[in-house]
Amino acid sequence: MIRPPLPRWLAVPAVMAAVFLAVPLLAMLVRVPWDRLPALLAAPASMDALWLSLRTCTLSALLALALGLPLALLLSRARGRWATVVRTLATMPMVLPPVVAGLALLVALGRRSPLGAWLEASGIGLAFTTAAVVVAQTFVAMPYLVVSVEGALRSARDDFEVAAATLGAGPTTILRRVSLPLVAPAIASGTALAFARALGEFGATLTFAGSLQGTTRTLPLEIYLQRELDTDTAIALSVVLMALAALLVAATARWGRGAQAWA
Amino acid sequence: MTARLAAALAGVALLAGCASGSPGPELVVFAAASLNQAFTQLGAQFEAAHPGARVRFSFEGSTTLVDQLSAGAAADVLATADESSMDRASSAGLVSGTARAFASNTLTLIVPAGNPAHVTGLDSSLDDALLVVCAESVPCGAATKRLAATLGVTLRPASEESKVTDVRTKVESGQADAGIVYVTDARAAQGVDAIAIAGAERVRNVYLIGVPATAGQPALGAEFIELVGSSSGRAVLDAAGFGSG
Numbered sequence: 001m002i003r004p005p006l007p008r009w010l011a012v013p014a015v016m017a018a019v020f021l022a023v024p025l026l027a028m029l030v031r032v033p034w035d036r037l038p039a040l041l042a043a044p045a046s047m048d049a050l051w052l053s054l055r056t057c058t059l060s061a062l063l064a065l066a067l068g069l070p071l072a073l074l075l076s077r078a079r080g081r082w083a084t085v086v087r088t089l090a091t092m093p094m095v096l097p098p099v100v101a102g103l104a105l106l107v108a109l110g111r112r113s114p115l116g117a118w119l120e121a122s123g124i125g126l127a128f129t130t131a132a133v134v135v136a137q138t139f140v141a142m143p144y145l146v147v148s149v150e151g152a153l154r155s156a157r158d159d160f161e162v163a164a165a166t167l168g169a170g171p172t173t174i175l176r177r178v179s180l181p182l183v184a185p186a187i188a189s190g191t192a193l194a195f196a197r198a199l200g201e202f203g204a205t206l207t208f209a210g211s212l213q214g215t216t217r218t219l220p221l222e223i224y225l226q227r228e229l230d231t232d233t234a235i236a237l238s239v240v241l242m243a244l245a246a247l248l249v250a251a252t253a254r255w256g257r258g259a260q261a262w263a
Numbered sequence: 264m265t266a267r268l269a270a271a272l273a274g275v276a277l278l279a280g281c282a283s284g285s286p287g288p289e290l291v292v293f294a295a296a297s298l299n300q301a302f303t304q305l306g307a308q309f310e311a312a313h314p315g316a317r318v319r320f321s322f323e324g325s326t327t328l329v330d331q332l333s334a335g336a337a338a339d340v341l342a343t344a345d346e347s348s349m350d351r352a353s354s355a356g357l358v359s360g361t362a363r364a365f366a367s368n369t370l371t372l373i374v375p376a377g378n379p380a381h382v383t384g385l386d387s388s389l390d391d392a393l394l395v396v397c398a399e400s401v402p403c404g405a406a407t408k409r410l411a412a413t414l415g416v417t418l419r420p421a422s423e424e425s426k427v428t429d430v431r432t433k434v435e436s437g438q439a440d441a442g443i444v445y446v447t448d449a450r451a452a453q454g455v456d457a458i459a460i461a462g463a464e465r466v467r468n469v470y471l472i473g474v475p476a477t478a479g480q481p482a483l484g485a486e487f488i489e490l491v492g493s494s495s496g497r498a499v500l501d502a503a504g505f506g507s508g
Contacts, residue, residue, distance in 0.1 A: 112437040127393055127438050128421035210395065210422030210433070217423075225425050228326045229400035 025242065032239050033232045040236040048214040049222035050240065053199060056130060056218060060137035061195040067138075068145040068194070069187065073175070075146070076153035087150075094143045101140055102207025109135065109208075132209035133216050137198035144197050145190035152186030153179070189255040196248040199241065287315025290483045291337065293328045294320060295344035295470065296428060297368065297447050301503040302342070302491075308499075309490055316483065324426060325349075325402055332357045332475055339484035342472040342491075344368070345402040349471040359481070362473030364508035365491050366500050368445040369467055370403075370410055372458040373434050380440035385416045385460050392440035395433045398423040402468060403430075407443050410466040418443075431455075450504040469508065 033040070040046065075087055093101055109116045111127050119125055126132040160182065164174045180187070202220040209216045211225070219241050226234040290309070294302050299322045306318035321328070321338070325348035332338060333355055341358060342365075343349045349362045374382050380392040396418060397404030404423065411418050424430045427444050431452050434442040441458075445468070449457040472491060474484040490496050 106436060106438065110436060110438055128395075206425075206429070210438075211398065211424055212420065212422050221425075225398055225400055228324065228425065 028235060028238060028242070031235055033236065036232065037236050037239075040233045041240065043233065045213055045217075045222060045226075046233065046237055049217055049219045049237065052130070052133075052214060052217065053219040056133045056137055057195050057198040059134050060141050060198040061191050063134065063138045064142040064145045064194040064198075065187070065191050068142045068190075069149060072146045072149035072153060073179075076150045090146050091143050093140045094147070096140075098140065098201065098203025099207055102136065102204035105136060105139060105204060105208040126209075128210040128212065128216060130215055133205050133218060136204040136208045137201045140201055140204055141194035141198040144193040145187075148190035148193060149183060149186050152183040156182045185255045189252040192248045192252045192255070196245055196252075199244060199248070287313075287317060288480055288483055290316060290318045290339050290480055290487060292318060292320050292340040292342070292487065293332065293336075293338040293475075294322055294340070294342040295325045295328070296322045296426065297344055297445055298322065298342055298470070300451055301447075301499050301505065304499050305487075305490055305496055308495065309487055312490075313483075313486075318487070329355075329357070332477065335477075337477045337479055338475050339478040339480045340472065340487050341475050342470060344470055345405075345468050346471060348402065349473065352475075353473075357476055358473040359476045359478070360474065362471040363488075363492070364469050365472050365488075365496075366470040366505040366508050367467045368447055368470065368505060369463045370406055370443055370460060371446050371449050371463060372441055372460055373431070373444055373449045373452060373455040374441050374458060375434055375437045375439075376454045376456055378456055378458075379437075382441045382458060384458060385411070385414060385418075389418070389441060393421040393438070394418065395422045395424060395430050395439040395442045396420045397427055397430055397443070398425055401425055401427075403427040403443075403445060406466050406468050410443075410460070410463065413465050414460075414462050445504075446506075447504040467506065470505070 041050070071086075071090060075083060075090070078086070096104070107113060109119070109126055109132075111117060111120055111125065116126065120127070124131075126135065156179075160178050161174055164178045169177070200220060201218070202224065205211075205216065205218060206221060206224075211217045211221050213222075217225070219237060223234050223237045223241070226237065292302065292306070299320075302320060302322075306320060309318055310316055321331075323331070325343040325345055328338075328341060328343065329348050329352045332341065332352060341349075341352060341362075343352070343362075349358070352358045353362065372382065372384065374380070380388075382388045382392050396407050399405060399408050407418070421439065422433070424433070427448055430439075430442040430444050431448050433439040434444075434455050435452055443460075444452070446457075449455065472488050474481050474488070478484050491500075
């Protein structure tokens with residue numbers, strides 16, 4: 001049966017929404033100094049920032065996956081008040097202003113905190129290190145993975161798992177052969193989202209990790225700094241960031257559609 | 264439903280009224296972030312001397328303020344923390360007349376209270392300390408670089424911040440063992456000790472003030488500049504740690 005059409009007047013606000021979202025992004029493309037783009041991006045500060053961002057975001061996305069996936073699995077089966085508390089805490093960094101996330105990390109892991117002091121005494125002080133960047137990025141990115149995977153697990157069918165158990169499969173085998181393959185698209189898109197969020201991370205990094213070329217100054221921090229000095233470089237770097245983000249978002253949408261086909 | 268909609272519309276109308284319906288003239292002052300406390304005090308003095316007038320401030324980095332003016336922002340006073348920002352505004356025709364110097368600032372070291380890393384100055388005591396400075400591309404960082412060059416020292420910072428207040432907060436929170444900031448920031452900081460840098464007076468940042476070409480209240484803007492230059496303005500600037508212009 002053919003779905004009945006939507007009312008035609010919807011097109012007016014819909015077009016307005018699309019234009020509103022697209023115009024600033026397209027305006028940026030118009031302002032890009034295309035002829036000088038390779039030179040601007042080849043500058044050592046730009047290359048350092050880009051390379052640092054790619055390295056830290058890869059680590060953060062992997063950490064988010066390694067720790068967030070088990071959390072999503074447990075949460076998807078958990079019920080009751082404590083599950084709600086943990087779920088709320090696990091999603092908080094998504095809605096916190098980044099500066100607040102940075103302050104929270106500073107209070108928890110800064111050199112004055114008991115945990116931070118202990119880390120420093122053990123010779124693994126985080127202050128102004130690349131590790132601090134990864135911590136800040138993972139803190140804000142992991143919730144995206146947890147939320148998308150938990151949602152997929154909750155809406156996934158459980159009859160395959162029941163069948164596997166009836167056939168004598170143990171919990172680890174069921175997890176590996178049945179449960180995880182069922183939500184593979186959501187795991188992939190959740191990891192891509194976490195990577196994208198880590199890529200855009202700014203406030204928590206600035207507050208918690210600092211800003212030094214090659215060590216803690218990621219792409220967004222370099223853009224923020226260049227904006228003071230050389231708008232062209234800031235725009236060139238912004239375009240790279242936008243292109244990376246667009247790729248990730250497109251990949252997420254693709255894998256997301258894959259998830260629908262599975263369910 | 265209709266009642267709720269009407270209430271919502273009334274709320275919007277009320278908000279709109281608040282935004283536009285101030286009784287007297289409004290003076291918009293764009294000032295460098297380091298002027299925050301001094302200018303806020305002077306703003307209160309100005310309002311007391313001009314009943315009905317209201318002073319609104321935007322405290323940002325000098326380069327950001329000039330960027331905003333060149334993008335069409337309207338302001339009645341522009342006060343920058345360095346000469347190059349004001350030069351940029353003047354040569355772009357964003358300032359009417361000539362800007363005048365009204366204050367100056369020098370750099371100092373700050374350390375968390377008690378000086379945990381035993382920093383003694385811009386010397387070898389910084390070798391094992393986490394030092395935070397401003398990035399070269401912002402005025403305080405340019406001044407830091409000039410000072411280090413003048414004194415013949417090489418700095419190895421753990422972080423180069425985009426704003427002097429970010430340097431300050433990193434020392435205040437104890438994340439950094441030492442930071443290089445303006446004397447006025449050291450005066451305003453909490454829980455830090457200042458360690459004077461020998462020879463700091465050799466690099467002075469001069470603050471300039473002028474009336475933007477886009478000013479809606481140029482006469483009022485000129486009066487505010489008079490106040491800043493007056494003896495009571497001088498007293499407020501002195502108390503904040505600023506040197507003469």
